[in-house]
Amino acid sequence: MDRTEFGRLLREARQRSLLTLQSLAEASGVSVRAISDMERGHSLPRRATLSELMDALDLGEDQRRRFVEASVRRPGEQAARVPRQLPPGLAVFRGREEALARVHRLTAQGTGQGGRVVVSAIGGMAGVGKTTLAVHWAHQVADRFPDGQLYVNLRGFEDSGRPLDPAEALGGFLTALGVPEGDVPRGTAERGALFRQRTKSRRLIVLLDNARDEEQVGPLFPAGTGCLTLITSRNQLAGLAADGAQLVGLDVWTREEALTALAARIGEERCGAEPKAAARLVELCGFLPLAVAIVAAQLSATPQVPLRLAVRELRETGPLLDALSAGATRSDVRAVFSWSYRALPAETAAFFRHLALHPGPSVSAQAAASLAGTGMPESRRHLRHLTSANLLSRDADNRHVLHDLVRAYGVELVEREKDDRLAAQARLLDYLRHNAHAANGFLGRTQSGGAGPPADGVVEVALGTREEALDWFRTEEPTVASALRSMDDPGLLRFRMTLTQDWVSYYSVTGRWSDEIETKRIALDAAMQLDEPAAIVRNSADLARALAETGQTEEADRQVESMLGRMDLLGPADRASAERSVGWVRGRQKRYADALHHARTALEIQRTLGDDRAMAREMNAVGWYLALLGRYEETVALCQEAIPLLRRDGNLRIEAAAWDTVGYARQRLGDLNGATADYQESLRIYGEAFDGYNQAEVLDHLATAQQERGDHTAARRSWLRAADLLSAVHSPKAARMRANAEALGGPGTATGPV
Structure with a gap:
């Protein structure tokens, strides 16, 4: 298109x-x-x-x-590495002239002197418009920062009490700046160092929203002297002033600012016709921007209602604002929320209550529909209504965001209305599990066994391509992490134990090992509480794999020991899977003899079970470890036995891997013609599976064989093609492939079992 x-x-x-x-x-x-x-x-x-x-x-x-x-933009049509993460600006932004004049002076000073500029909204009050001011400012000066904008909600004051870890924020920034997900370092310090390196020569806006304290934002400053860093927080963050930060405090609007904002939203004529009523309305809102915006949205939806009637209804709704003093940790705007909430249709009101149960920073339309148990057309209609009522906003990625005061109010309503909270949370978790299982089919790593039908009310997302599957995973990944941390009802323990099983492929394909480690530890803890050996071993296997990938050998060994100690409690199929996982970890640790032993054990179990598909997969694993031990003839024989079985079952990725393994062995046996043919077949099959990354790996092997044959032209062509494929997924390996093409360097590394 x-x-x-x-x-x-x-x-x-x-x-x-x-x-x-x-x-x-x-x-x-x-x-x-x-x-x-x-x-x-x-x-x-x-x-x-x-x-x-x-x-x-x-x-x-x-x-x-x-x-x-x-x-969807065509490759190269947009500067892919220029992030545009700012939320949309507010078209009816009014007031804050003094604050805007000051921050624009700061911008001019900072960009002129090459210094960092920081704004911290120090009023300490929720709903005062800190984010709105920062976003408005950022949009106004964005043209001065041609390398883009980064934004993160640090969730410093959510009721869960779990602010965003700086490492997670850095991971998102690095990905946005072009670092492949698999190359993002594990630790906060390492991520911070890479972030500073990537921003040293850039001119960026970095907006750190809802910061908890100085410690949270410390690692997130860019290194570029031409960068503008904006921070919003309910705390003063006075410690940043010592680092050269400029602090800009916000309080509630003045009466005049509040009236101007109200008129911008409902019309100057309407306010002018009833000036006393308009003034009383903003007084009842405590001049709090969030409250004024919500009241204005309700008035816009009911243009026939006189303002004096709205004043009377609002006064009669419930308790007025009672926590607007300086230093208050939470404003009580229940009267305003209640007035807007009571005007919602009954179905939209119920949808709003369910939406407040979403644990993440933002919610997709599909997740919202699953929480509420509604269809997608109804979900989109309710979301539009709530957005129009200013009870919802949208972020730059089109997800829906609840202000945490609005979320807290919605949760109170859930308790008051006695909604089935547990059922709604179970639907959300089933949505995350069921669609992950379906998305796995596009990643070539579908889990054994079916996912079963989703629960009633759970949305099934229509996925047609690998990229759509990856987009779905990326969209919902923050929800998975938040759900596992916060949904701790005993009735959801089994969901916590099994939820991420279908996310393993995504973590592996994208190299998000740190995220997998965090979620798998939670799942493993749930399995231990339920005392289910098979689930314990499955989660230990995934955790061990991620730990081995990140070089945490000792802890990976502890997980392997835990698995081996429970082998007698497992059925044959689970035992075979566990043996394969242990073999994989040992292979990653370069303990090839141990890896071969466990892979062979897994193969023998699958032979007794008569599962040809699983057996053929294990043959490739055994063949690979044999090759690493120099037993090339055995590798070729075993993989040639496996390939017809893999082809019969349509297991494209493993068949392609098996051809690559055979080629690797034949090349080392000196059969360069045979190796070249094997690599070509592997390339063809990986192409059918739309697996460009592994195609590039095979092209690397093919180039070494072509070089050994003396065909330098063909080798150069293969390495350049590999570089193009790796560049498409922003892999740093592309540079090595291009260097090989230019210098015809030594042979590359092999892929190994998939």
Whole structure:
């Protein structure tokens, strides 16, 4: 698809809806000029903009899918390594003239002198507009920082009491800056050092939102002297001043600012017609920006309601603001929330309560629908309604965000209305489990056994490609981590034990070993509490693999010992899987004789079970360890036995790996023609499996064989092709392949068992 195709779809959908450019702009919040540029094929929308357009056009699921497919940029069309992570700015931003004048002076001073500029909203009050000011400021000066913007919600004040770990924030930043996920270091210090290296010569805006304290933000400062760092926090963070930070304090609006903001949202004529009522409304909101925005949204939805009637209803709703004094840790805006909440349709109100149970920083439409047990059309309708009511906002990736005060209010309502909290959380966890199992099919590592049907009300996401599967995993990964940490009801223990089993492929493919270690420890703890040996061993195996990948040998050994100590408690199939995992860990530790022993044990068990598919997989593993021990003839014989079985079962990735293993052995036996043919077959099959990464690895092996044959032209061509494939996934190995092509260096490393 290209820009012209997206423009055609957008224009046709707008015309079918009988909308002019102006009316679509008003309904979506996207400017007329931007829509016109898209329709003419001059630009493509960002994800948040795309969703606003699709919602305004009220597209069905099939139409939405076509829009998303057509909006995907072609390789090289966008500067992929220039991050654009800022949330959307507020079109009706008003007030804060004094604060804006000061921060713009700071920006000019900082960029002129090459210094860092930090803003910290020190009023200490939730809902005062710290994020809104910082985002508005960042958008206004973004053109001065051509290398992009980074944003993270540090979740410093959520009720869970678990602020975002700086290492996790750094991981997201590094990925956004082009570091392949598999090459992101494990520790905070190592990630911080790489982040400073990557930002040293860049001009970036870095917005650290909702920081807890100085310790949390310390590792997140970029090194570039041309970078602008913005921090928002309810705490003063006075310690940053010693590091040259400039502190800008925010309090509630003045009366005049609040009235100006109200008029911008509901119309100056309406406020001018009832000036006393308008003034009383903002007083009842305590001049708190969040409260004024919510009241204004409700008034905009009911233009026929006189302001004096709204004042009376708001006064009668419940307790007025009673925690607006300086230093308060939480503002009580229940009256404003309650007034807006009671105006919601009953179904949307119930949806809102369920939405408040979501544990992550942001929620996808599919996860929201699963929590509430609704269909996707209903979910999107409710989300639009809540966004219009200012009870929800959107982030740069089009996920929906609840302000933590609004979330806390929603949770209170869940308790009051006696909603089935446990059932909603179970649906969310089942959504994460079931769709991960389906997505695995596109990663070539489908778990044995079916996922079973999802629970009633759980959304099944339509996935058609590997990239769509990876996008789904990336979108929901923060939800998995948050759910495992916070959903600790005993009734969910089994979900915690099994949830990440279907996430192993994603962690492996993307190299997110640190994330896997964290989640697997939680799952292992749940398995230990339930005292289920098979689950204990499965989680120990995954944990050991991740630990071995990150060089944590001693702890990996402890997990292996735990597995071996429970072998007698397992059934044959689970025992075979455990033996294979132990073999893999030993192979990673270069203990090849031990690895061969465990892989052979797994193979023998699978032979007794008569599982040809699993048996063929184990043959490849055994063959690989034989090759590493120099027993090349045995490798060739065993893999040739396995390949017909793998081909019969359509196990593409393992068949491709087996051909690569045979080629590796034949090359070392001196059969360069045979090795070349094997590598070519492996390449062909990996191509059918859309596995470009492993294709590049095989091309590396092929190039060494071609070099040994004296065909330097073919070797150069293979290495350059490998470099292109690795560049497409932002792998640093691409540089080595290009260097090999130029210098025709030594042979590359082999892939090993998959």
